[in-house]
Amino acid sequence: MQDDIWFTISLGRRQRADPKFLLPMICNAGGVTRRDVGAIKIDDTETRFEISADKADSYAKQIKQPGSLEKGIRIAPASESRGEPRHAKPKFKQDGKPPRKNTGPRRQIEARPRNTRAANRSAQPDR
DSSP states (O other), X not given: OOSOEEEEESOOGGGTOOHHHHHHHHHHHXXXXXXXXXXXXXXXXXXXXXXXXXXXXXXXXXXXXXXXXXXXXXXXXXXSSOOXXXXXXXXXXXXXXXXOSOOSOOOOOOOOOSOHHHHHHHHSOOO
């Protein structure tokens, strides 16, 4: 889809957003069909999605009406000045591994049989 308009919705990975869950919400909020929706990109705190250019104006008007979305969820046109989406990923060391929480020595756990009854039966002589 070319010349599509990007919108954002205030749901992301942290809210367990899933395209199967978002697509009906996007369509119902703006009165469009799933064919009018292009790419859906889920970030940590928000999701960006495309609406076809011919439906974008009516979609923007429809989402401004109260009651078109669930409480606490917002859809708005994506701002052109905003560059890459914000990611809240953990910072890694240069070798690519996350820092360990506990760097002290590890405890040694002594080995013992898993099932003590079975171990006792094998030690008893046959009757």
